[in-house]
Amino acid sequence: MTSSRTGRGEGDPGSRTDPARESRPVPPVDSSQVPRFAGFATFARLPRLDQVERADVAVVGVPFDAGVSYRPGARFGPAAVREASRLLRPYHPGLDVSPFEAAQVADAGDIAVNPFDIGAAIETLQADAEALSAGGTKLVTVGGDHTIALPLLRAAAKKHGPVALLHFDAHLDTWDTYFGEPYTHGTPFRRAVEEGILDTSALCHVGTRGPLYGKADLDDDQKLGFGIITSADVLRRGIDETIDALRQRIGNRPLYVSVDIDVLDPAHAPGTGTPEAGGMTSRELLEILRGLRTCDLVGADVVELAPAYDHAEITAIAASHVAYDLVSLLCLR
Numbered sequence: 001m002t003s004s005r006t007g008r009g010e011g012d013p014g015s016r017t018d019p020a021r022e023s024r025p026v027p028p029v030d031s032s033q034v035p036r037f038a039g040f041a042t043f044a045r046l047p048r049l050d051q052v053e054r055a056d057v058a059v060v061g062v063p064f065d066a067g068v069s070y071r072p073g074a075r076f077g078p079a080a081v082r083e084a085s086r087l088l089r090p091y092h093p094g095l096d097v098s099p100f101e102a103a104q105v106a107d108a109g110d111i112a113v114n115p116f117d118i119g120a121a122i123e124t125l126q127a128d129a130e131a132l133s134a135g136g137t138k139l140v141t142v143g144g145d146h147t148i149a150l151p152l153l154r155a156a157a158k159k160h161g162p163v164a165l166l167h168f169d170a171h172l173d174t175w176d177t178y179f180g181e182p183y184t185h186g187t188p189f190r191r192a193v194e195e196g197i198l199d200t201s202a203l204c205h206v207g208t209r210g211p212l213y214g215k216a217d218l219d220d221d222q223k224l225g226f227g228i229i230t231s232a233d234v235l236r237r238g239i240d241e242t243i244d245a246l247r248q249r250i251g252n253r254p255l256y257v258s259v260d261i262d263v264l265d266p267a268h269a270p271g272t273g274t275p276e277a278g279g280m281t282s283r284e285l286l287e288i289l290r291g292l293r294t295c296d297l298v299g300a301d302v303v304e305l306a307p308a309y310d311h312a313e314i315t316a317i318a319a320s321h322v323a324y325d326l327v328s329l330l331c332l333r
């Protein structure tokens, strides 16, 4: 197969051997040359990591869902996001950036973690995230259930010290244990505070709502250092005030953003494991993310997409756009 038939064909490292292209990022497949529905899916049709010299930003999948408390299926999230990302275009008008020209972005594939042993999965993920980001590559990780945030935060903190965290989620995810187990998708942020890898002066949940186990959940969460802007607060205060409050809390600290797609209302994200009514719209979420353009973002994840419960790719499209915005934020710097 010639490259004229396939554009930048899969398996064609292109830029490696062509000195004229070495200084410019290897772009995504051109959708005016190769139909966007053709070919293997990488995120936004970007080159694979092994097709570029190095990446400034890598999108990496973690097909893992052994930590869920209700519906399983987030292990299929990374593949669904890649498929839904075929329609993403190279210029982001909201942030006024062409992320794939401003920086080399690549798809690092999936991290193969143990589906039967959560502890082993966490170890592997931390080690692989550290290796992937060793040369300064920033990661946008696509899950996978929310358990994966803990090893990703460990890797980020090893590099930057304790990081600020904005956590977009219907849930607090600061519970202690489930069935006696400390490493689950409902517990990553309590573990992270206990491990000292979060800057407890700069933590905030955004979009929380729904029933809790008891009032103590909120007291515990506050003691850990978290602020809360609930889904209802976003509605009442509006986008700009929300952004102002978040920026004040974060300042210029190294920031990690974790987006549980269930932060969106089930109307905007039915394909998830623990849906809660009364959530944010995808427009609200994307606008708030864009308001973080001046923050020192060092890494991010999008988790909890469970495609089996999705309809017409509603949730996968939302997750792919969230990932695109996070990538774009990283490419601004």
Ligand SMILES: N=C(N)NCCCC(=O)O
Pocket: 069, 070, 146, 171, 173, 185, 186, 260, 262, 273, 274, 304
């Ligand atoms: N991280 C997510 N999506 N959900 C946590 C919910 C934990 C629970 O079942 O109480």
Ligand SMILES: [Zn+2]
Pocket: 169, 170, 171, 260, 262, 263, 274, 304
């Ligand atoms: Zn959640």
Ligand SMILES: [Zn+2]
Pocket: 146, 169, 171, 173, 185, 260, 304
């Ligand atoms: Zn969560």
